[in-house]
Amino acid sequence: MSEVLTEERRGLTGVARLLLNRGAIMIYVVVAVLLYCIVAVPRFASVRTTGFLLLDVIPILMIAIPMTLVIISGEIDLSVASTAGLASAVMGVLWAGGAGMGTVIVVCLLVGLVAGAVNGILVAVVGLPSLAVTIGTLALYRGLALVVIGDDAVANFPRGLTQFATSKIGTTGIPVVMLLVLALAVIFGVILHFTPFGRALFALGFSTEAAQFVGIKVNRAKFLLYVATGLISAMTGVFWTLRYSSARSDNASGLELAVIAGVLLGGVSIFGGKGSIPGVVAGVLLIGIVNYALRLQRISDVVLIIVTGSLLIVSVVGPSLFDWLRRAQHDRRVHRSLVTATGISPTGNTSTTS
């Protein structure tokens, strides 16, 4: 009987595994929704949509990529949007103070590195729970942003740069910055899926103790993840500032929730240990497309957040419900086959015809 059980539990392999995993399913859903919107939503099918939609989605996508790794390793980082806000504030103050753009951007990225490192030290070295730490730094970094720039807004960034932030590749409508996002997705995708470090993150997410026993440098891995998240959050802050040509302390506020929603919708388990970069990219795009299509129809944002919330619940509850059903079905089948095998079946033919 044990042989039967292992066979039943076996996951998908080969091509089937590649085409039927959660990430792949998400991609199918995105493509299907996209096709549907093109056909059914008036004005959706245009080059403008590509540009506006992607520009809206880029900040979420950028942060979602490193966030995927963090959540897979069983941690979370809620301070990302505040880090972006802090970077934006620093950018504004330095630029208004007359620093060169090169220096400004480098300092902003350093701010992000430090912000990430602080999270990393508190979580990985001190060993505090990441939820508590990053709720703290969420408030702290936003507060620092306010200290840095106050109620002011700096808007006089060089026109060339702000135009670059929204510039498109030829006539495709695809923002140039999308290339950077694509590069990030590829780099982090390769790290996560094709390197020992990345595979270790999955192990870490399943069980920190077990991961430690098999020789994974748990603390170092977590620290690096937070530094990466901080750095990319700051990068997002710089992009955000240029895209809206306004440096303010409240820039990107609330973005962390959009990021986490996208990541979870993309099939990353909030408990860690499961998920993929392609899935997350699809998850973020799905939320972006649905939001954009609804907004194009002038559906109120109240409905919009309800839709996003429901999608998220469905995506989190769905698989669990599915697992439960499958297990229940499996149990029933095993029970039935046991009955058939031992020959004391009272209900004759059901097991062979179903």
Next chain:
Amino acid sequence: MAISPKLRRTAAPRGFRRVAAGIAATTAIALLATACGGGGDEPAASGAPSGGGESQDLTITFIPKQLNNPYTDVVLAGGKKGAEAAGFVKSNIVGPLEASASSQVSFINAETQAATSVIVIAANDPDAVGPALQEARDGGAKIVAFDSDTAEQYRDVFISQVVSKDVALIQTKQISDQIGGKGEIAILSATANATNQNEWIKFMKEDLETNPAYKDIKLVTTVYGDDDDTKSFQEAQGLLQAYPDLKGIISPTTVGIAATARYLSTSKYKGKVALTGLGLPNEMRAYVKDGTVKEFALWDPAQLGQVAAYAGKALADGTITGKPGDKFMAGDLGEKVVGEKNIVIVGPPTSFNAENIDKYDF
């Protein structure tokens, strides 16, 4: 062992089931989009080559700072009414749930794509909405800023509620009328560095010093209730203890005037010490009716929306271009003139008293 072929058979359906789940999710989203999109089909139909009507089908969309704000709701209600009266075929209200700098941009983008004729916006940030508005203008839209201005180069006109000086003058006039042009008065303001209030107070002081009609009025002090109900209440109490001869109080903030009225209405000063300032009719109604307050001022937010709608119509029709000196009719509010920096002033502030207060609901 007769069982294993059956189990192998189930491995495939499991994959299919996943796909099925995916399809189910897609269908759900699609259905949702269609259900919600029900209303969206009409503008699409009318946006397509319209059946040869001479006048274009003009559309207008209001983008407030944020939705679900009581003050904004009154402005928008006026705007919707104005848009209908001005002759827009369709008026919409879209906007973010939070008033952050960049939250309005995607709404502007959607309007650009919908080829809306007029976008009326209260900017959360004068610059963050700029590039998006520019893109909308390039697409042929007219931009009317109201309530809160964008940077000048991004809009055709800005509709401003009132002139700061008028706000100050109406309050000094009201207090003078109520105390008979003679006696000590005090000001109970918001915070010590509130931009609006300080500007009004500056004009009030100037007016009290220079206007001969007010030569017997003495401003004894200015106190700050920080726009906090309790603090304002206590400051009002303190004023009357410190200045027993006080004849009147001006509170140019809705929080301050309501708190002061509440204190006066329960004290021996009720009806004896005059109170005026800027208040919300709904908050002040009870005190006007019980005789604590004779008259106070504010502007009518609904008029702001109305004038914005008419300005949008005039711009879209080509009647005006938004340059200083342009004139347009704003329905029952009469003719409005575009002033310097392409700003249109809605009108003088409104006085509220026992006779007219029931006509207002905000």
